[in-house]
Amino acid sequence: MKSISIKKKFFVSAMVLVGLGLGISSCKKVLDKQPETFLTTGQVYRDIYDADAAIIGVYGKFMGLAKQYIVLNELRADLMQVTDNADSYMREINQHTVTTGNPYADPTPFYAVINSCNDVLKNLKIMLADNKIKQGEYDQRYSDIGALRSWIYLQLGIHWGDQVRYVTSPLETLASAKDVANYPVVTFDQLLDSLVNFTSTLPYTRPYPMGATINTGLVTNVDGSNTRRFFIDKFALLGDLNLWKGNYNKAATYYRSIMEPVLNGYDVDNANGLYNIGGDQYYQQSRQAFASVADNRDLCVGYIRFKEADQGSLIDNNTQGWRSMFARGQDNLWMQQWLWVLPFNSNFAPENPFVNMFSNSGGSYLLKPSKEAMDKWNSQTQANGFPFDARGNFTYRTLNGQPVIVKYLYNYLDASSFVPTNPLQKPGQWFLNRVSNVHLHFAEAANRDGKRKLAAALLNQGISTTFDPTPGVTGRDVTNIMNTLSEPYPYNFDARNGETPRYRGDWHRNAGIRGCARVNPAAIVGDSTLSIESSLLNEGALELAYEGHRWSDLVRISIRRNDPAILANAVFNKLSKDGNPAAAATRTKLLDRKNWYLPFK
Template sequence: MFQRFSFLGKRMVPLAMAAMALASCNKMLETEPQGVLSAQNYYRDVFDADAAVWGVYGKMMNLAKPYLLLNELRADLMQPTGNADQYLQQLSQHTVTPDNPYISPQPFYEVILNCNDVLENFDRMLAAKKLKVQEYNQRYADIAAIRSWVYLQLGIHYGAVPYVTRSLQQVREVQDQSLIPRLPFNQLLDSLVKTLEGLPSMEEYPTGSTLRTTVDQYNTQKFFINKYCLLGDLYLWRGKGADYRKAATAYRTIMQTATTQGASGDQYYSQYRIFQADVVTNNDLSVGYTRFRETDRTALVDNNTQGWRSIFARAIDNREASWEWIWALPFDKNFAPANPFVELFSPVGGRYLLKPSQAAVDMWNGQVQVNNFNYDARGQFSWRTVLGQPVIMKYLYNYLEPNTGLPLGTIYDKNSKWFLYRAATLHLRYAEAANRDGRRKLAYALVNNGIKAQYDNPATVDNTNEMQTFDAAPYDFDARQGDPPGPVFRAEWFRGVGIRGRAFVKNVPVNGDSTLAVENITIDEAALETAYEGHRWPDLVRVAKRRNDPAFLADRVYQKLLKDGVPGAAATRARLLNPDNWYLPFKW
């Protein structure tokens, strides 16, 4: 026996030596390669720091596709088409197998490790005085917030995840549970809240910052994550103690942006306030009809520059769009990364893998518009029958004309945007927090037709003591509009018409004035307003988790599968009644 081993050994030795020789090649070449930037030399000044920030955002854009698939396809508004592969079907039916390529957390961790590396280098730069304190604070806070946002996504979809805040050489090290333990979702939320609360800066990059510029013809102001919104979301998720009040405070800070930044004129009354329609020009973000033709379906304002549809079609730095968008990133035909949305949604130039679920279609058709039409036009803006097929349109308005099914430019001009956060999202989240903090009426007002209408006594002319909440911060709103013969008022919130007011649908009837009823209204409205923007599954999980009521989530997914005739709907419902099954296996 020994002989045999030694024989083997003799043959193995040269091989092993050769292998070692190859491995040690790196060390032999001590000279730095020409024309290559090494890590030590990368971070020299603020422009290098900026480049690192762009690098993180560039990497983050790779998450657009998993973000959309995980957050929408797992919920109840989206269905795979017949073109979709079995793995997309699995996501929709909650029957994922470990080989499913869409559930890998790897792209998320690539961003996280990139953030960690950048943050460590920012620390070094600060220590070496290569960055001013203010520059450091802004950039550090931004990147730390992005990392927290990615972790929140991971927590939502995987439950317990490895929480890494230092740089690693290899993404794969994350997998090793002996090195990095997995943090349960609730503890993760604690850590993230702590991170956000401790950020050196909460504000956006100020005007004049080297990061407030134009990149590839795009204004960068809305590229960056909004830290207050993220902090509000984290409080809302955690829901401990005074968290709802804290969430409302964080959200309210952004809702008041126009006031705190000293904006004037239209911007003062409109920015982030869900402003009213301009019935004359239709140059607004409302569902609207040509004036005086509001009961003609052919008069619906349906184009890329006016009305509710234009929220998704206008350039982000467009005047009205910038009053709505808080965070959005452009995908341009000329620049990587490539737009994933055309591939997912478009029957022209794409693979048409996803479509609206029947449950979603029924949801919009169950509304009544102010003109008594028996649907919600946001439905036909969110999806449309294009070339005979139901197509999710929100991401395609810069690519495809829905009525003809023709591309706007050539079939290769795949421009789009990744929609991450807008005023409607903000108001809905604020309403959710306010409702949980005992402000049912305020929440109802913001979701329906606004504070002005809900706090008004139509019988009186004098509005001095109406149209206001008379509440403490962050629930103090003044939405007074007074006209002669009464005293004249134009208070800061007078143009706010609420989510449903802007969408031209009637208020939801109050069915038992309770926290749960108003919360249901809020979550349902979020589906109508922000469908396919990546909020649905988190909304369902958050509420089901908060109420400790898995059926809240399971029933909705069940209804989707049932209405689309997908077999196994009841089994999926049963599975989702166990909250452990809301989370994906942490495998890649």
């Protein structure tokens, strides 16, 4: 298997970095090689092309975390279950009985990528000092790798809790990371402080620039994929770090930078004529628009027009509607939803792990949706009265009599028959972050910052409907309704849609997460802050299942409310519904927060 496609000079160097492990001096196998097989640091970091190669090399190594990331963030939670084909290690993760030697509980792969980040950060500083790269080039690349390192450390904190060693310089051996004498243990809260402090001072927080006049060399086309979404979104990361810390206004401010893309200083592009399509060349449109009912050229749940009462008219293909975001190519609609995606190409390493994990045709079918997950989707009611959430239909399917998670398989399976197009070719994508997650997290922050009605609007039916005292009435002056412009930034939204005078606010097509999914609004009961927060947590399950967010959402809300039963009950419901006799014992175990975390060994 080839290593990485060679399209530019830096891809040649990237192949060397990934293949030989340069910048990853901790790997014993690499250290055991003969000296003549190596290039010196001076030979590797010579110019801007080599700097770009180093960055691509880090991301290439980062892709090796995909399987462990999904297993830890989904199988530990309530939406994913093991099949009869799963090994003992996955079963341990599933019921929280991890033993020594479980590879999914090993933090070493995370530290291997961190060590690569540390090496690149160190050498970027040297290159800047030696005038091998310009200040602007340094700022962009240092910030990218620094942010990626912070994201990985956040994952370590989520899964290993108060046992993490915060290492910011290259190590000779990865075993050193577990040396308490040299690298003292920090608590999760201390780690968050360090990550917020470091990441908030990165010199460049925007995406890599692109376009005819600005080209970093990192934004390019490689083997049919544009690299615009390969790199971590720093606004989203800063939002998440501050959300974990309880800095809700700061979190919302960072998320709004994504939701209101024109603020980033790029040109507005209204090429396809839709009012809500706009923003810069990176984010395009991030406003969670309602369905395009005439042609279903959207990413929402929809039905053939005038046949909405017929379940058979559900839009269910790879080019229209909600399902298509996981299958379509990198067109404008895809760019409007996805913030961070890494593609797997059958011709290059690393191999796509998701076919083997999920597919029962050409894969090992190790993991499946839990009954709890299926019940969540089937407990929803659509606006047309159908008693199910169609997002569930697109997230898993019954194939050969078995429930199969298909979010990761649309590029592998035939769009109609759902059999492999070519069993030897296993293309796919690692979905890391998208706009819907940003909207849910913004709403979570806004809700805790006292903006409950706005949070409910973004969750349910959108801003225009929620802030309209008489929805559906026409011929009105809407100057003082359908907006939150009286609120300070980041909570000031204009969703006005009227004719006398004419308004088309930037947010007038916002439909909310549930509106886009065509399900009825979530009811708000009791304490509205807690009710909205619980609804947001549940909505994350319905919208983002198996994308790697579930465990972290459960942990964050449980910590915030000081209520471990939120997490414990979720896992209990999964295990009990799937007939696991350890369900009650696991619940009791997870009522103690220290048992949420994996052993650091």
